Amino acid sequence: MDKKVQVTIIQIDNYGPWTATLGYDREHHIQMLQASLYSELQKEFSDKGGLVFYNRFDEMVAITNGIGPEEHKGIQDNLARQFPVSISMSTGVGDTPYQAQMAASKALQQTGSAQSSSRKEILVGEYLENGLNFVQVAHLDVDGITQSSTDVKSSYDTSRxxxxxxxxxxxxxxxxxxxxxxLGGDNFIAISNGIDREFVKSVLDKVGSSFGLDMKGGIGKSTNARRAAELATHCLDDIREKKVVGPVFSLSDLN
Amino acid sequence: MDKKVQVTIIQIDNYGPWTATLGYDREHHIQMLQASLYSELQKEFSDKGGLVFYNRFDEMVAITNGIGPEEHKGIQDNLARQFPVSISMSTGVGDTPYQAQMAASKALQQTGSAQSSSRKEILVGEYLENGLNFVQVAHLDVDGITQSSTDVKSSYDTSRxxxxxxxxxxxxxxxxxxxxxxLGGDNFIAISNGIDREFVKSVLDKVGSSFGLDMKGGIGKSTNARRAAELATHCLDDIREKKVVGPVFSLSDLN
Amino acid sequence: MDKKVQVTIIQIDNYGPWTATLGYDREHHIQMLQASLYSELQKEFSDKGGLVFYNRFDEMVAITNGIGPEEHKGIQDNLARQFPVSISMSTGVGDTPYQAQMAASKALQQTGSAQSSSRKEILVGEYLENGLNFVQVAHLDVDGITQSSTDVKSSYDTSRxxxxxxxxxxxxxxxxxxxxxxLGGDNFIAISNGIDREFVKSVLDKVGSSFGLDMKGGIGKSTNARRAAELATHCLDDIREKKVVGPVFSLSDLN
Amino acid sequence: MDKKVQVTIIQIDNYGPWTATLGYDREHHIQMLQASLYSELQKEFSDKGGLVFYNRFDEMVAITNGIGPEEHKGIQDNLARQFPVSISMSTGVGDTPYQAQMAASKALQQTGSAQSSSRKEILVGEYLENGLNFVQVAHLDVDGITQSSTDVKSSYDTSRxxxxxxxxxxxxxxxxxxxxxxLGGDNFIAISNGIDREFVKSVLDKVGSSFGLDMKGGIGKSTNARRAAELATHCLDDIREKKVVGPVFSLSDLN
Structure with a gap:
């Protein structure tokens, strides 16, 4: 059987209606809560080999190969013990990350609306068996952004x-x-199962040149997201330090 | 004299080199640290009437009318007592938020490079006198995003x-x-001194229609960012609940 | 009129029954929650000139001179937005700290039992008017505990x-x-309105000699707890560095 | 071979001198930092089956059966990435918890003074092999403390x-x-390898009667601290709900 990626969609339950109970002077509270929730989820999932991304803050995306339903349940319970809101999670698998998140999204949508007060602490979806896990991560950045932008352009222009x-x-x-x-700064991550090094290089060439910038990328392949990201970062650091030839380099710990 | 907006650029000191000391298996640590730093800065600035935005995570932007140099120093010191990294801050003022952040960026760049190990805990820039503070905030969202997207499209498609x-x-x-x-979800904030309601409406019409969506906006005007955001959210909630006629409504607590 | 101290009792609402909902494998969760709640309350109260002490963890004691009912309400609301539990608070005033906490305890007890599920987010008690605030703090420690105990005895023996x-x-x-x-380590704090320096010295002599140790103390007097603690710590540091003659020294910023 | 308990002493490096760099107005910062450090350490160790106790705040005690040197190293590294201070740890084993902490204390003391600026991120001591782990936990509380004290006496009197x-x-x-x-409230925990149920009962009888109170205790025995605490709490809840006959009950998941 083909090896696949496993994606978990994390949604804060009944979030819109809950935030409305905070009164009008609420935006700073919402921002602090979202950051704290994200930090805690990153802690929980990364301890188990996963990685979580902000996505839209009230709906986060995690790459969760190797993390099963009981561990998801444990994380869901832990969150409810620490925060005034709870979360629902749906897991999907696919040959590509897009397919996996699509499967997860559909499974979650079938349980009711994201803004329904009766839909709470849902845990649905499909998990990969051991032996079928594969995650490819590309860690991408811009060469010399500090010199070309941060130190010379305005903060907001760099952000744009x-x-x-x-x-x-x-x-x-x-x-x-x-x-x-x-990821912050000039760093991006592409969850990119099924993409070869040439394709990554061609994207970086095309996107970089359209902004008049050079970009580089490290690619890591492993059985879980955190380990794949570690290998991808390893590649990127090696390119930066000219230990390997860029702009794209790849490492795998799979046979 | 004209009333102005005050913007503070917050930069993590020597951040790139510091993260490299964490080893290759670092991205989850970086994400947790950035979220914790942001949450703490939001707490500090919002307690004093300001608001902080993620921007590029390693460089945040705060709207800081009414917050003076001593309070900035206090926040800088507090952060250094809680985190393994320190921050530099630069403050600028302007008729428009863009001008203010440009002034802040220039002042910061003159103190050295963002990635220099010798540039640490800088506090530079210009502060507004009392009586000159004015912040306009527009809180914008999409009508019925849950129905049109969250509950029917895939998570990633909605995010795109x-x-x-x-x-x-x-x-x-x-x-x-x-x-x-x-801000997360389908929520955006425009720091928008000098922009009138008609302009906001025309932007929402144009952007919304190009995506086949309806948008609305609440505008708040006050002497500080948190209070202006409160008024903007008040307007947006009133539009949602059909207490006032949208798609754009405005409140001010200034004479 | 005589100047007084203001004490706030902070009780987690319905805490026993709530912890029981966490299942048997709960003690680590309880410990993390208690520490997070305390840290957040310390942040909130110290920002306003107060200080909070652990006391029994589920019931904390704050010295709150200068912090009024609206600020207490704001803190209560903030906590409920961040945690899965809420708090009740009761404030009392007195010539001595003991009298103040007694008044606060009685006012709280009259609102119902600490373990009642119907008693929630209570805010009761009495607040001092401006001009009547006085807090005396004695910061006490043991001379050379590292040499006499930490570095030579077992950890638990030192703790005992x-x-x-x-x-x-x-x-x-x-x-x-x-x-x-x-306070941790070998540090204690005595909220000690109405006690003179000689009494503090006699206590330190007596207690110290009964353990074969020397003790010292810094006394701070001010209109709020944080400032009084700052002065007390100032004294203690000055004694340590032999800038003043110990074992007890006192500073006041009152006229 | 006899089964043993493993204890880790956790010391904040160079803590006294570091706190002195915070200036006189520091006690609230110290309290927040200590609480955050403890919460994070509890998270790290409990995820691996351990439990951490406050002890003296600047020196914590963890029961760490089943947690090896590499995991200790990982925790030490994680802390240094989140906090402005680092920690040293020393692990000891023994038939009794007292012996184990004594061994850990001695190993740590041999690496230098707790207040030495040159002693940093030490990791020393002895770890148990698999198959030799045994932890006994007694979770103790007072019957009806809410009725007899919290709801009728002053807060401070109950604390005393x-x-x-x-x-x-x-x-x-x-x-x-x-x-x-x-543990907070009226809850205590005794790490009590080698103690039988009769001894626990006799202690509770004697201590309880000297205060005119009834006490009860749940005893859990397992291969790690968190699981033993879970069983102990299970017993205590069962006694409370009169499912078993108290005042002392015991559960074990060992053969």
């Missing part, structure tokens, strides 16, 4: 460039079913 | 729509010197 | 000595209506 | 009774090499 790069990367990778997330 | 709306709003508001930040 | 010193200090200060709290 | 019970329990259990820690 980064946002447009993010959007362009998302478009390019979407064609092959990869998901792109923003 | 939101990202593109974010980019389009940024483009449109940039023409008048406003800064747009993403 | 500290616990017994704590108990003895509590007994001695109780005679004059002072409250003693443990 | 609890402190004295704590001290008495410590004395009684010390005779058999058990360690007693305070």
């Amino acid at each position: 460039v980064i946002l447009n790069i993010f959007s362009s990367l998302g478009d390019a990778f979407a064609k092959r079913g990869s998901l792109v997330f923003y | 729509v939101i990202l593109n709306i974010f980019s389009s709003l940024g483009d449109a508001f940039a023409k008048r010197g406003s800064l747009v930040f993403y | 000595v500290i616990l017994n010193i704590f108990s003895s200090l509590g007994d001695a200060f109780a005679k004059r209506g002072s409250l003693v709290f443990y | 009774v609890i402190l004295n019970i704590f001290s008495s329990l410590g004395d009684a259990f010390a005779k058999r090499g058990s360690l007693v820690f305070y």
